[in-house]
Amino acid sequence: MPESGVGSAASGGTRLLGLLADLVVAALVTAIFVHPDLQDPVAMQNFNLWSGGVWAVISVVSAGFFGFTPGMGVVGIRVARLDGAGLVGPLRALVRAVLTFVIIPAAVRNADGRSWLDRLTGTVVIRLR
16 A cells, blocks of 8 residues: 555544544434434433434445445545455445444554554555545
Protein backbone atom coordinates (compact mmCIF):
# COMPACT_ATOMS: atom_id res chain seq x y z
CA MET A 1 0.00 0.00 0.00
CA PRO A 2 1.20 3.55 -0.62
CA GLU A 3 2.25 5.68 2.36
CA SER A 4 -0.25 8.45 1.51
CA GLY A 5 -2.90 9.38 -1.02
CA VAL A 6 -5.34 7.13 -2.84
CA GLY A 7 -5.02 3.50 -1.76
CA SER A 8 -3.25 4.26 1.53
CA ALA A 9 -4.64 3.22 4.90
CA ALA A 10 -7.33 5.60 6.13
CA SER A 11 -6.63 7.62 9.24
CA GLY A 12 -8.43 7.01 12.50
CA GLY A 13 -10.12 10.40 12.30
CA THR A 14 -11.55 9.70 8.86
CA ARG A 15 -12.78 6.31 10.00
CA LEU A 16 -14.42 7.91 13.06
CA LEU A 17 -16.16 10.52 10.88
CA GLY A 18 -17.49 7.74 8.66
CA LEU A 19 -18.80 5.86 11.69
CA LEU A 20 -20.47 8.99 13.07
CA ALA A 21 -22.13 9.64 9.69
CA ASP A 22 -23.40 6.04 9.66
CA LEU A 23 -24.81 6.44 13.17
CA VAL A 24 -26.64 9.61 12.11
CA VAL A 25 -28.10 7.83 9.07
CA ALA A 26 -29.20 4.93 11.28
CA ALA A 27 -30.84 7.33 13.77
CA LEU A 28 -32.66 9.16 10.96
CA VAL A 29 -33.95 5.91 9.45
CA THR A 30 -35.02 4.70 12.89
CA ALA A 31 -36.83 8.00 13.58
CA ILE A 32 -39.12 7.26 10.63
CA PHE A 33 -40.48 4.22 12.46
CA VAL A 34 -39.81 4.82 16.18
CA HIS A 35 -40.55 8.22 17.69
CA PRO A 36 -37.73 9.45 19.95
CA ASP A 37 -38.99 11.15 23.12
CA LEU A 38 -36.17 12.86 25.01
CA GLN A 39 -38.33 13.12 28.15
CA ASP A 40 -39.02 9.37 28.32
CA PRO A 41 -35.99 7.20 29.17
CA VAL A 42 -37.77 3.99 28.20
CA ALA A 43 -38.72 5.37 24.79
CA MET A 44 -35.16 6.60 24.23
CA GLN A 45 -33.73 3.23 25.23
CA ASN A 46 -36.06 1.57 22.74
CA PHE A 47 -35.08 4.11 20.07
CA ASN A 48 -31.37 3.56 20.74
CA LEU A 49 -31.69 -0.22 20.55
CA TRP A 50 -33.53 -0.01 17.22
CA SER A 51 -31.04 2.53 15.95
CA GLY A 52 -28.15 0.19 16.83
CA GLY A 53 -29.87 -2.62 14.95
CA VAL A 54 -30.43 -0.41 11.91
CA TRP A 55 -26.76 0.63 12.03
CA ALA A 56 -25.71 -3.04 12.09
CA VAL A 57 -27.88 -3.89 9.08
CA ILE A 58 -26.67 -0.85 7.13
CA SER A 59 -23.05 -1.68 7.96
CA VAL A 60 -23.17 -5.38 7.18
CA VAL A 61 -25.16 -5.12 3.94
CA SER A 62 -23.40 -2.10 2.46
CA ALA A 63 -19.84 -3.03 3.49
CA GLY A 64 -20.38 -6.69 2.66
CA PHE A 65 -21.70 -6.15 -0.85
CA PHE A 66 -20.36 -2.72 -1.87
CA GLY A 67 -17.18 -2.33 0.19
CA PHE A 68 -18.28 0.84 1.97
CA THR A 69 -21.05 2.15 4.19
CA PRO A 70 -22.88 5.41 3.47
CA GLY A 71 -20.65 7.22 5.98
CA MET A 72 -17.51 5.75 4.44
CA GLY A 73 -18.68 6.92 1.04
CA VAL A 74 -19.17 10.45 2.34
CA VAL A 75 -15.64 10.67 3.75
CA GLY A 76 -14.02 8.83 0.83
CA ILE A 77 -12.90 5.53 2.32
CA ARG A 78 -13.73 1.88 1.70
CA VAL A 79 -13.00 -1.58 3.06
CA ALA A 80 -10.79 -3.83 0.93
CA ARG A 81 -9.71 -7.42 1.40
CA LEU A 82 -5.99 -8.05 1.59
CA ASP A 83 -6.25 -11.14 -0.60
CA GLY A 84 -7.49 -8.97 -3.48
CA ALA A 85 -11.03 -10.37 -3.66
CA GLY A 86 -13.62 -7.92 -4.96
CA LEU A 87 -16.18 -8.18 -2.17
CA VAL A 88 -15.66 -8.03 1.58
CA GLY A 89 -18.58 -10.43 1.99
CA PRO A 90 -21.34 -10.50 4.57
CA LEU A 91 -19.51 -12.72 7.07
CA ARG A 92 -16.44 -10.48 7.27
CA ALA A 93 -18.70 -7.42 7.36
CA LEU A 94 -20.66 -8.94 10.25
CA VAL A 95 -17.47 -9.64 12.21
CA ARG A 96 -16.32 -6.06 11.50
CA ALA A 97 -19.66 -4.66 12.76
CA VAL A 98 -19.59 -6.74 15.95
CA LEU A 99 -16.00 -5.74 16.69
CA THR A 100 -16.78 -2.09 15.96
CA PHE A 101 -19.64 -2.30 18.45
CA VAL A 102 -17.18 -3.54 21.09
CA ILE A 103 -15.06 -0.40 20.28
CA ILE A 104 -11.60 -1.51 21.53
CA PRO A 105 -10.74 -3.70 18.49
CA ALA A 106 -11.68 -0.81 16.21
CA ALA A 107 -9.74 1.80 18.18
CA VAL A 108 -6.41 0.01 18.67
CA ARG A 109 -4.25 0.30 15.56
CA ASN A 110 -0.75 -0.82 14.65
CA ALA A 111 2.02 1.06 12.82
CA ASP A 112 0.57 0.39 9.36
CA GLY A 113 -2.80 1.93 10.31
CA ARG A 114 -4.79 -1.29 10.53
CA SER A 115 -7.01 -1.91 13.53
CA TRP A 116 -7.49 -5.20 15.33
CA LEU A 117 -10.73 -5.77 13.46
CA ASP A 118 -8.90 -5.25 10.16
CA ARG A 119 -6.30 -7.83 11.12
CA LEU A 120 -8.87 -10.35 12.36
CA THR A 121 -10.92 -10.11 9.16
CA GLY A 122 -8.04 -9.79 6.66
CA THR A 123 -9.16 -6.35 5.53
CA VAL A 124 -7.90 -2.79 5.41
CA VAL A 125 -9.75 0.53 5.19
CA ILE A 126 -8.25 2.57 2.36
CA ARG A 127 -8.63 6.10 1.08
CA LEU A 128 -10.47 6.69 -2.19
CA ARG A 129 -9.36 10.29 -2.63
